[in-house]
Amino acid sequence: xxxxxxxxxxxxxxxxxxxxxxxxxxxxxxxxxxxxxxxxxxxxxxxxxxxxxxxxxxxxxxxxxxxxxxxxxxxxxxxxxxxxxxxxxxxxxxxxxxxxxxxxxxxxxxxxxxxxxxxxxxxxxxxxxxxxxxxxxxxxxxxxxxxxxxxxxxxxxxxxxxxxxxxxxxxxxxxxxxxxxxxxxxxxxxxxxxxxxxxxxxxxxxxxxxxxxxxxxxxxxxxxxxxxxxxxxxxxxxxxxxxxxxxxxxxxxxxxxxxxxxxxxxxxxxxxxxxxxxxxxxxxxxxxxxxxxxxxxxxxxxxxxxxxxxxxxxxxxxxxxxxxxxxxxxxxxxxxxxxxxxxxxxxxxxxxxxxxxxxxxxxxxxxxxxxxxxxxxxxxxxxxxxxxxxxxxxxxxxxxxxxxxxxxxxxxxxxxxxxxxxxxxxxxxxxxxxxxxxxxxxxxxxxxxxxxxxxxxxxxxxxxxxxxxxxxxxxxxxxxxxxxxxxxxxxxxxxxx
Amino acid sequence: xxxxxxxxxxxxxxxxxxxxxxxxxxxxxxxxxxxxxxxxxxxxxxxxxxxxxxxxxxxxxxxxxxxxxxxxxxxxxxxxxxxxxxxxxxxxxxxxxxxxxxxxxxxxxxxxxxxxxxxxxxxxxxxxxxxxxxxxxxxxxxxxxxxxxxxxxxxxxxxxxxxxxxxxxxxxxxxxxxxxxxxxxxxxxxxxxxxxxxxxxxxxxxxxxxxxxxxxxxxxxxxxxxxxxxxxxxxxxxxxxxxxxxxxxxxxxxxxxxxxxxxxxxxxxxxxxxxxxxxxxxxxxxxxxxxxxxxxxxxxxxxxxxxxxxxxxxxxxxxxxxx
Numbered sequence: 100x101x102x103x104x105x106x107x108x109x110x111x112x113x114x115x116x117x118x119x120x121x122x123x124x125x126x127x128x129x130x131x132x133x134x135x136x137x138x139x140x141x142x143x144x145x146x147x148x149x150x151x152x153x154x155x156x157x158x159x160x161x162x163x164x165x166x167x168x169x170x171x172x173x174x175x176x177x178x179x180x181x182x183x184x185x186x187x188x189x190x191x192x193x194x195x196x197x198x199x200x201x202x203x204x205x206x207x208x209x210x211x212x213x214x215x216x217x218x219x220x221x222x223x224x225x226x227x228x229x230x231x232x233x234x235x236x237x238x239x240x241x242x243x244x245x246x247x248x249x250x251x252x253x254x255x256x257x258x259x260x261x262x263x264x265x266x267x268x269x270x271x272x273x274x275x276x277x278x279x280x281x282x283x284x285x286x287x288x289x290x291x292x293x294x295x296x297x298x299x300x301x302x303x304x305x306x307x308x309x310x311x312x313x314x315x316x317x318x319x320x321x322x323x324x325x326x327x328x329x330x331x332x333x334x335x336x337x338x339x340x341x342x343x344x345x346x347x348x349x350x351x352x353x354x355x356x357x358x359x360x361x362x363x364x365x366x367x368x369x370x371x372x373x374x375x376x377x378x379x380x381x382x383x384x385x386x387x388x389x390x391x392x393x394x395x396x397x398x399x400x401x402x403x404x405x406x407x408x409x410x411x412x413x414x415x416x417x418x419x420x421x422x423x424x425x426x427x428x429x430x431x432x433x434x435x436x437x438x439x440x441x442x443x444x445x446x447x448x449x450x451x452x453x454x455x456x457x458x459x460x461x462x463x464x465x466x467x468x469x470x471x472x473x474x475x476x477x478x479x480x481x482x483x484x485x486x487x488x489x490x491x492x493x494x495x496x497x498x499x500x501x502x503x504x505x506x507x508x509x510x511x512x513x514x515x516x517x518x519x520x521x522x523x524x525x526x527x528x529x530x531x532x533x534x535x536x537x538x539x540x541x542x543x544x545x546x547x548x549x550x551x552x553x554x555x556x557x558x559x560x561x562x563x564x565x566x567x568x569x570x571x572x573x574x575x576x577x578x579x580x581x582x583x584x585x586x587x588x589x590x591x592x593x594x595x596x
Numbered sequence: 597x598x599x600x601x602x603x604x605x606x607x608x609x610x611x612x613x614x615x616x617x618x619x620x621x622x623x624x625x626x627x628x629x630x631x632x633x634x635x636x637x638x639x640x641x642x643x644x645x646x647x648x649x650x651x652x653x654x655x656x657x658x659x660x661x662x663x664x665x666x667x668x669x670x671x672x673x674x675x676x677x678x679x680x681x682x683x684x685x686x687x688x689x690x691x692x693x694x695x696x697x698x699x700x701x702x703x704x705x706x707x708x709x710x711x712x713x714x715x716x717x718x719x720x721x722x723x724x725x726x727x728x729x730x731x732x733x734x735x736x737x738x739x740x741x742x743x744x745x746x747x748x749x750x751x752x753x754x755x756x757x758x759x760x761x762x763x764x765x766x767x768x769x770x771x772x773x774x775x776x777x778x779x780x781x782x783x784x785x786x787x788x789x790x791x792x793x794x795x796x797x798x799x800x801x802x803x804x805x806x807x808x809x810x811x812x813x814x815x816x817x818x819x820x821x822x823x824x825x826x827x828x829x830x831x832x833x834x835x836x837x838x839x840x841x842x843x844x845x846x847x848x849x850x851x852x853x854x855x856x857x858x859x860x861x862x863x864x865x866x867x868x869x870x871x872x873x874x875x876x877x878x879x880x881x882x883x884x885x886x887x888x889x890x891x892x893x894x895x896x897x898x899x900x901x902x903x904x905x906x907x908x909x910x911x912x913x914x915x916x917x918x919x
Contacts (some may be wrong), residue, residue, distance in 0.1 A: 403806060427808040441806055444799035447865045455796050456807030458789040465788045509807060 102129045104294050105150075105168075105181075105263060110159035112115060112145055119145045122159070123320045125313055127263065132285060132295040137315035143298050146315070147265055151176040151183045174203075182200045182256035188248050192241035197223040199240055200255050211411045212533040215434060225451070226254050229337070230284065244390070246277040254285060264288065267295035268526070270304060274388040276591070282308050302331050303557070314338055325337075335529055347561030348536050354564060355379030358548035359431075359517045361400065364409035369395045371572040373409070377517055377548035382539065384563025385552045386588050392572040394436055397519045400550075401433040402426040409448020427456065430516035434506055434523060436552070442506045445495040450476050450488050452494050452505050479508040484534060507538050519541055519550045524558060538555055556585050568592050599853055601802030615860045615912070616629035619875045623882065630886035644768060650881030651770035652677075652829050653851045657759030657873040658781040665785075666721035666818035667680040667755060667865025673826045673849035675734035676708050680736050680830025683838030685702055685747040688755055698831055705827020708734065727819075731849070733809065737840040747840035750844055759835035770832050774874075777825070782870035784821075798865030814898075854901065855880055858908040 105127040112120040112383060119141050127133050135143050137203050142297035142577045150156045150161065152170030157394075163181070170176035173183065190199050200223045222234045232250055240248060256264050270278045285295055285308050299305060305312065305326070312329065314321040314337045357376050366374040369392050377383045385393050398404045400411065402420025411418055413429050419427035423433070435441035443452055453476050454461070459469045476490045485504045493500060505521065510518055522540060524532040537561065537576060543549055544559075553559045559566060566578045568591035576591040630637040638777045663670045680701045687697035708730065712843050715726040749755045761769050764873045785791040796804040797814045829848075834840050856880050857863065859872025882899055 106758060208659060326684070329680070346840060384662065422809045423806050424810050435803075435806055440800075441802050444803055444866065445797050447795060447799050451792065451795065454792075455804065456809050458792055461791045467787055469787070 103127070104164060105148070106162040107150065108160050108162070110146065110149055110156045110161070111157050112149060112154060118318050118584045120149070120156070121318045123315065123318070125320065125323075127296060128311075129294055130289050130292045131310040132289060132297055134297045134299065134305050134307075134309040135315065136299065136302065136334065137321075137528075141315040141338070142265070142318040143315055145318075146296070146540070147183060147267065147296070151181060151263070152593055153558065167329045167404070167563065168384045175494075177256075177259050177261070180260065181265070182259060182261040182264035184249070184252045184256060184267065184269060184336060185267045188252055189238045190248055190251060193239060195237050195239055196227070196234055196251055197219050197236040198483060199251060200226065200236075200258055200266035202255075204258065206299070217509040226257065230254055230257075230529055231280070237466075240419065246273045246281075251272065261293065263294045263296065265298070269297075269363070270299065270301060271440070275389070276388075277316040278304065293324070301555070302334060314403055324350070326557055338529060347558070348533065348540060355546060358414055358473060359400075359411040360409050364406055364411070366395065366399060366404065366406045370399060373569075373572075373574050375574065377550055379516075379548050380547045381564045382543055382549045382551055382562055382568040384559040385550060385569060386556070386559045386566055387569035387592050390571070391592065393569055395523055395572075396569070397433055397521050397550070397552060399518065400426070400517075401431060430514070431519070432510040432515045432517070433519045434470075434510065436521035436525065438506050438525075441495050443502060446493060448491045448493050449480070449505055450490040453479055453490075455506050457509065464573055483508045483511065483538060498528075498531070500527040500534070502536060503527050503531065509536065511538070511542070515547055517548045517550065519552070521552045521553060523551065524553075524555070554586060557584075559588065603828040604606065614870070616869075616871065617857060617906075618911075619872070619879065622881055623663075623875060626652035626882050626886065630882065630889065634889040637871070637886060638842075642885065644762075644766065644771070646881050646885045647771040648768040648773070648880075650877045651768075651774040652833060652848070653830075653855050653880060654774045654874055654877035655698070655777055655825050655829045656822075656848060656852040657877050658777055658870060659822030660779070660817040660849070661859075661861060661868050661870060661873045662785065662855050663723070663796055663823045663859045664853070664856050664863060665793045665865060665868045666815055667797045667801070668815065668818060669727065669820060669853065669863070670712065670826075671724065671727040671849050672708065672712060672730040672734060673822065673852055674847055675731045675847040676705060676826035676831060677824060677830035677845035677848055678738045678840075679708070679734045680740050680827040681834035681844060681917045682704055682747050682842055684831050685749050685834055686754075688742070688749055688752050691749065694752060694755055694758075701831055702824055702827050705825075705830075707823070708802075708821035708827070708916065709823025712818055712823065713819035716819065717812040717815035721876065733848075735842075738770075742840065742842045744842055746842070749838055749840075756835050756838040759832045770860065773828070773832065774918075777828070778870055778874055780874075781825075782797055785870055790814065790817055796868055798867075800866075806866030851877075851880065852904045857912075858905060858914060862912075876908075879908075886914075 103126050103364045107123070107125040109122040109124055110120050111118070123146060125143060125146065126454070137143050145154065148424060152172045152175055159404055170179065170181065191202065196201070197220050201219050206215040206218040206222065212414065216425060220236055222459070227234055227236060230250065234243065234247055240251070243251065255534070258361060269281060273281060288419060299398045307325045308313070310325060312326055312334065313323040314334060316338060323534065343366065355378055356377045359377040364370050376385070385396070387393050395404065399406045402422050402425050414429070414594070418429050420429065424551065441446060443528050450472070454472060458467060461468050461475065473490070480487060480490060483504045485508065486501050497505065523539065537548060539551065551562060560583050563583070564580055566583050567574055568576045568588055570592055578587055615780055636642055644790055683704055684697050684701045687700060688694055712730055715721045716723050732748055734858055753853060759770050761771065772904065783796065793804070793814045793879050795819070796809055797811050800813055833844060855876035856868060857876070859869070859874070859876030861868030861872060883900060883904060884897050
């Protein structure tokens with residue numbers, strides 16, 4: 100089991116103005132799970148892109164199965180036995196499961212001219228069954244859940260008989276149960292001698308599968324350790340280069356009066372008779388698993404989706420938001436869970452992104468007051484400590500944490516009565532998380548009501564004053580800070596009595 | 597991490613500037629080339645001809661630019677030009693005051709734009725299909741109303757002055773309109789809330805909606821502006837030929853799209869500028885004019901314009917994929 104399968108030695112990759120990888124060495128043994136961790140921008144993805152041939156290193160060498168190795172492109176890497184499963188799936192939504200599994204490798208018939216559909220379906224059925232999945236291979240990919248898509252990606256990697264499979268944040272969209280299943284599969288692969296590279300932000304979950312861990316920071320390799328010889332606080336301090344004193348800067352404030360109230364909110368099959376209330380100066384955490392209806396609830400409150408029935412009050416006044424525009428006028432703000440898809444205009448600059456939706460505040464007769472805007476934007480950048488060379492920087496070039504701060508700043512300093520944060524720290528590094536938590540607390544201090552949706556249990560427990568747990572479109576329980584424990588939340592989230 | 601951001605910022609600054617500079621350099625190279633091979637090219641008279649010929653393309657490209665930045669495309673421009681041209685001439689022939697006819701015509705252009713925008717933002721039709729439909733509807737209307745015959749203006753001799761008069765006897769009036777509308781459009785696009793929101797909607801419509809922008813309104817506005825510009829171009833063209841021609845301006849939308857993309861607009865939305873539209877329109881105008889002076893047939897002129905469009909967009913793609 101100690102045979103070294105892959106050796107990347109002194110990899111250097113320089114982009115204009117920045118050293119993305121500085122003599123990083125990394126090795127992978129046969130049948131091990133090797134975690135690769137680090138803050139965003141530490142160089143994890145770049146290292147993987149070098150391995151799979153998306154980038155070519157400026158110096159350094161890769162040895163694979165004892166020989167020198169250089170992938171020309173991801174397909175070449177895959178043909179040679181190295182597969183990568185990305186966060187964004189490489190599946191074609193309008194093709195079936197079977198077609199996706201065998202894409203570009205379809206079994207052929209009739210002198211190799213036609214695709215042998217029968218063989219393809221049969222083989223994929225066998226693969227899926229061996230994998231312990233219950234998915235119809237005729238189903239279109241677009242009808243699958245995120246977890247199912249992920250499983251299909253893995254099956255795809257297996258078709259090509261990979262020696263190495265690299266996972267990039269595989270669990271960020273999975274439920275506990277699905278994560279457990281994924282880990283089972285990883286362990287199975289491991290026992291078959293497949294080596295796994297596992298990139299994740301969720302340090303807690305690594306415990307279940309990881310053999311060794313390598314920490315990257317600012318393009319350098321900090322250290323590689325056996326998992327059993329290291330603790331999570333130690334890892335975090337290695338990642339950020341400093342000891343993190345407290346992960347959650349909790350503030351105990353007394354909740355004010357009820358700012359927002361919703362009763363019997365129902366929307367077809369996703370929201371069933373939901374009643375909640377949010378108080379000023381309080382963080383109401385909403386916990387639950389994937390598909391519990393948390394985001395749908397937020398979107399209903401924000402007027403992004405229409406509801407079938409139910410009533411909402413904002414400060415004792417009935418309201419029925421017809422659009423996000425309308426909800427904002429009523430003093431409600433919403434930070435979407437997927438900041439790239441629903442939050443930011445990635446190709447526009449920091450200036451436009453911060454002011455988006457707010458421009459009319461700084462305009463007279465529709466003409467924008469440039470000077471005032473610049474002042475406001477500069478102030479927000481310093482205030483929220485957004486690391487950007489200028490407000491003219493295109494947002495897609497910022498790190499995840501700074502992108503999130505840009506999004507938060509859009510709603511910051513304006514007098515909102517209710518702010519809904521949907522997964523406020525998804526995919527951002529530890530240091531930036533802390534800053535986001537501090538910002539949320541500052542808003543809370545100002546007396547606004549906050550609803551925070553989060554899939555990260557420690558985050559919900561650490562930040563919330565009160566927790567509402569949802570399961571399959573229903574509220575299954577409410578917990579005060581004193582009652583909130585991981586066990587209690589999980590019990591309600593899976594609706595166990 | 598921070599360093600990476602600075603360097604990409606410099607790249608970005610360069611990119612925006614480079615975009616304009618490369619187009620401007622291409623323009624200069626073309627002008628130098630044509631002025632060497634044809635002594636007539638740099639004569640004031642010829643330069644004015646170029647500007648006059650470019651004015652229609654530029655004005656329609658202003659409108660198209662709004663639509664393209666909002667991640668749409670407007671294929672109804674050519675038909676709107678023809679429709680507006682026959683409407684203005686018919687009204688003038690019915691003894692309506694010229695100024696009133698023009699205002700009604702612009703209003704008709706507005707309505708066409710609003711309908712396009714409504715089909716796209718409310719009825720969720722793809723812009724390509726919706727405006728292809730309105731293109732055919734309008735062209736059909738123009739032919740039906742006129743019975744496919746031109747409408748000549750014979751009772752109002754001043755009508756042709758709208759496009760044929762020259763300021764100081766040198767600068768054709770359409771060139772003045774092009775300039776004024778250019779400044780107005782640039783102001784609208786860069787300095788007003790509605791203009792900036794066009795960028796936001798084109799860049800990411802759902803994000804724009806969730807940030808509180810009325811995306812339906814913004815998309816309708818982009819098409820409305822395109823409709824107004826096309827109606828105005830129609831009036832100028834009608835004045836130039838002193839008649840309303842139901843079959844005029846076929847394919848002018850292609851010129852407007854070409855000018856926009858040569859000038860750096862991205863068909864994916866969220867990116868483009870009025871200065872780009874002008875530069876793009878002039879590149880096409882100068883190419884046509886220069887080839888004309890070299891006695892290249894019109895057919896080959898169209899051929900070369902096509903090549904320029906393909907090359908310009910490919911060049912832009914290569915450049916933007918580098919970051």
